[in-house]
Amino acid sequence: MTDHDAVVLSSADRHWDSAVGADLAFLMARANARSLAGVSAALKPFRLKVRSFAVLSLATEQDRLSQRDLAEFLRLDPSQIVSLVDGLEKAGWVRREPDPDDRRAKLIVATAAGRTVHAQARAASDAWERELFADLDPAQLEQLVAVLRTIAEVPDLP
Amino acid sequence: MTDHDAVVLSSADRHWDSAVGADLAFLMARANARSLAGVSAALKPFRLKVRSFAVLSLATEQDRLSQRDLAEFLRLDPSQIVSLVDGLEKAGWVRREPDPDDRRAKLIVATAAGRTVHAQARAASDAWERELFADLDPAQLEQLVAVLRTIAEVPDLP
DNA sequence: TATTGTTATACTCTATAACTATA
DNA sequence: TATAGTTATAGAGTATAACAATA
Numbered sequence: 001m002t003d004h005d006a007v008v009l010s011s012a013d014r015h016w017d018s019a020v021g022a023d024l025a026f027l028m029a030r031a032n033a034r035s036l037a038g039v040s041a042a043l044k045p046f047r048l049k050v051r052s053f054a055v056l057s058l059a060t061e062q063d064r065l066s067q068r069d070l071a072e073f074l075r076l077d078p079s080q081i082v083s084l085v086d087g088l089e090k091a092g093w094v095r096r097e098p099d100p101d102d103r104r105a106k107l108i109v110a111t112a113a114g115r116t117v118h119a120q121a122r123a124a125s126d127a128w129e130r131e132l133f134a135d136l137d138p139a140q141l142e143q144l145v146a147v148l149r150t151i152a153e154v155p156d157l158p
Numbered sequence: 159m160t161d162h163d164a165v166v167l168s169s170a171d172r173h174w175d176s177a178v179g180a181d182l183a184f185l186m187a188r189a190n191a192r193s194l195a196g197v198s199a200a201l202k203p204f205r206l207k208v209r210s211f212a213v214l215s216l217a218t219e220q221d222r223l224s225q226r227d228l229a230e231f232l233r234l235d236p237s238q239i240v241s242l243v244d245g246l247e248k249a250g251w252v253r254r255e256p257d258p259d260d261r262r263a264k265l266i267v268a269t270a271a272g273r274t275v276h277a278q279a280r281a282a283s284d285a286w287e288r289e290l291f292a293d294l295d296p297a298q299l300e301q302l303v304a305v306l307r308t309i310a311e312v313p314d315l316p
Numbered sequence: 317t318a319t320t321g322t323t324a325t326a327c328t329c330t331a332t333a334a335c336t337a338t339a
Numbered sequence: 340t341a342t343a344g345t346t347a348t349a350g351a352g353t354a355t356a357a358c359a360a361t362a
Contacts, residue, residue, distance in 0.1 A: 029193070102339075129181065136305060
């Protein structure tokens with residue numbers, strides 16, 4: 001491939017720098033590891049982990065949320081949701097309520113205490129994210145969100 | 159904050175969409191999970207996992223690479239490198255060679271078979287990455303790499 | 317005294333199957 | 340017959356401490 005060819009490169013035949021430490025999967029894994037480490041540290045004072053924080057967030061932001069909904073949205077096995085909800089329920093931050101429309105299902109709702117903790121934890125994790133992405137200008141941030149969104153395939157909540 | 163203020167937003171006080179499923183840490187974790195799942199699938203025919211592929215890649219691309227170097231670059235505990243190298247050595251893809259300059263250290267070098275497998279595995283994982291990022295134009299790809307690189311903090315190899 | 321590779325161990329995550337009560 | 344939640348269990352991944360050989 002010559003320099004001349006470079007001006008007509010399409011994404012399909014773009015030079016792919018495939019050395020470890022340069023390829024996208026590796027960089028993404030690294031960036032994610034750093035992001036998660038920071039979020040974990042930010043959540044620690046609230047005795048929340050990334051997973052339980054996600055459940056508490058959804059319970060706070062969403063109503064009529066069943067454990068099945070949580071499992072699908074977070075792509076976790078329903079059995080893992082059980083222990084996550086157990087922990088949050090024992091802390092008094094969410095309640096299991098019977099679904100009036102389906103006696104098999106339980107709706108997970110945040111308590112007042114849960115909402116308070118969630119707001120504080122969200123502020124802490126947002127602060128870390130702002131720090132992590134401080135060097136990006138708003139346009140870059142927006143583009144990053146857009147790119148990640150196309151790749152992430154986040155499902156809609158019911 | 160009023161609408162008027164919005165026009166002078168800097169990255170520090172940009173509106174931060176902090177709902178789960180919209181915040182950057184969540185999107186990054188999701189995007190990374192999808193990326194890694196694809197790489198794992200691409201590597202499966204070669205009986206490589208993401209970790210062992212990284213070690214094999216470094217052994218192929220780098221010479222005079224000690225286990226200590228691998229541990230630092232991959233941010234893994236030295237004890238985890240032991241079992242990764244064990245696996246690759248049993249498969250005949252890398253060798254432990256004594257470091258002539260330091261009799262404590264062992265240099266990890268790829269064998270001919272290891273290089274062959276690595277080339278094929280690299281092609282497979284690159285193909286997946288091209289597929290995953292097919293919707294991005296070259297400029298977006300370049301920007302994504304640049305952004306991830308600033309966040310990933312990948313160390314230099316000695 | 318510090319470092320390299322190694323072993324051992326415990327702890328967290330993750331994946332899977334089977335069970336119950338409802339639909 | 341299928342679905343929601345639960346229990347139990349095994350496997351993978353991760354973190355930590357201690358040790359022998361060498362610097």
